[in-house]
Amino acid sequence: MGLEKYEAFVRRARSTLTYDPGWSRENMTGAWRTMRPVRDAELCTSCALCWLFCPDACIAPVTFDVDLAYCKGCGICANECKVGAISMQREPE
Amino acid sequence: MSVRLKDLPTEELLHKGNLACAGCPEMIGFRHVLRALGPETIVINATGCLAVITQMGVPLVPHFHVLFENAPAVVSGIDDALRVQGRREGVNLLVVAGDGGTADIGLGSLSGAIERGQDFIYVCFDNEMYMNTGGQRSGTTPYLARTTTTPVGVESRGEPRTEMRRKDMVEIAVAHGIPYAASASIGYPLDLVERVEKAARVRGPTYIHVHSPCPTGWGMEPSKTVEAAQLAVKTGCVVLYEVEEGKRRVTRPVARRAPVEEYLKLQARFRHVVADPAALAEVQRGVDERHAAILARMA
Numbered sequence: 046m047g048l049e050k051y052e053a054f055v056r057r058a059r060s061t062l063t064y065d066p067g068w069s070r071e072n073m074t075g076a077w078r079t080m081r082p083v084r085d086a087e088l089c090t091s092c093a094l095c096w097l098f099c100p101d102a103c104i105a106p107v108t109f110d111v112d113l114a115y116c117k118g119c120g121i122c123a124n125e126c127k128v129g130a131i132s133m134q135r136e137p138e
Numbered sequence: 139m140s141v142r143l144k145d146l147p148t149e150e151l152l153h154k155g156n157l158a159c160a161g162c163p164e165m166i167g168f169r170h171v172l173r174a175l176g177p178e179t180i181v182i183n184a185t186g187c188l189a190v191i192t193q194m195g196v197p198l199v200p201h202f203h204v205l206f207e208n209a210p211a212v213v214s215g216i217d218d219a220l221r222v223q224g225r226r227e228g229v230n231l232l233v234v235a236g237d238g239g240t241a242d243i244g245l246g247s248l249s250g251a252i253e254r255g256q257d258f259i260y261v262c263f264d265n266e267m268y269m270n271t272g273g274q275r276s277g278t279t280p281y282l283a284r285t286t287t288t289p290v291g292v293e294s295r296g297e298p299r300t301e302m303r304r305k306d307m308v309e310i311a312v313a314h315g316i317p318y319a320a321s322a323s324i325g326y327p328l329d330l331v332e333r334v335e336k337a338a339r340v341r342g343p344t345y346i347h348v349h350s351p352c353p354t355g356w357g358m359e360p361s362k363t364v365e366a367a368q369l370a371v372k373t374g375c376v377v378l379y380e381v382e383e384g385k386r387r388v389t390r391p392v393a394r395r396a397p398v399e400e401y402l403k404l405q406a407r408f409r410h411v412v413a414d415p416a417a418l419a420e421v422q423r424g425v426d427e428r429h430a431a432i433l434a435r436m437a
Contacts, residue, residue, distance in 0.1 A: 058194065064193065064195040065195055066153070066195040066197075066198065067198075068194045068195040069154070069155035069156055069195055069196045070153050070154055072155035072156075073155065074154075074155055074156070077160065078160075092143075093143055093144075097143065098166060098327070099166075100160075100161060100165035100166045100169070101158070102154065102169060103154070106148040114154075115154040117158075117159075117161075119360035119363070120161070120359070120361030121360070121363055123361065124365060125364055125365075133361075
């Protein structure tokens, strides 16, 4: 998501007084990210610790795919992975 | 019969796109608390970080954002109203608040609601300072921690109140004769889910104190949130235990406590303590004393 689109979202969020359920889904927090989690499927043991500890529920429960539209890049998944299957890689500019 | 990872329901009761900082511990905790309670839950959220970051319609369940001081009063009203309407059965009433809203500002109304015996689950996410308003000290800030109101300099060297005089919210709740109270940590979500499920089965007030290391306020890397929460338990700074009808039990015993330095060195708010061996020994002594006092009550 580009910066312009995010700024448009912020303008809309500021112009409303009430939010309907699920309104936050327009807040694509993936734009905040500077580091991106990359999973090595060969090392992964499917222990689901990354799913358990992700604050934003960005890791799918069975496939362990990362939802990059919302992932803020905190790196908890990479830090908690016992086998080192997740690495944090810098996002391109 | 502890909770196992593969038995957890995978359904999320939160929409994505919340406003939390990267690595927020409250979102880890809130996710699993709601998972344990299921969709038939009404959330009453005292002012605090959690109310701010979930304000754009994040929860899929009814969610009330109330004041710092009146969340237990609001839940009492909802509890009574549902009872009068005959619709109380099968509904979980969950109050979520921070340590400021619980230990300091909302303590009076919490005490009243517990005393009246209202049926609710109170979950306090304790990040040991007022993060929503800019990191001021709170009633649960540990000894010598740097906050914006207890700075480190010539006249002040962080929080002056010693570890033993820190507010112990679980014990305050237990002193009311509460049917169920427990401490938990976001570093052990399965343990947290088990505590919440147990609290949901109890009729009457229940209190769960959840330790939540805040990377923004404590000056940590966002990726260290869970590591810090687990180290707090391993060093004995946080003891996970439950109190059921006055009977105490440690839910996560630690055989050999790690030195407290391992936990402190992750956090910039303790940088001046880690650099000074005398201060470090003082903090270690305080933690030892508090840990021993908590364990002594278990017998």
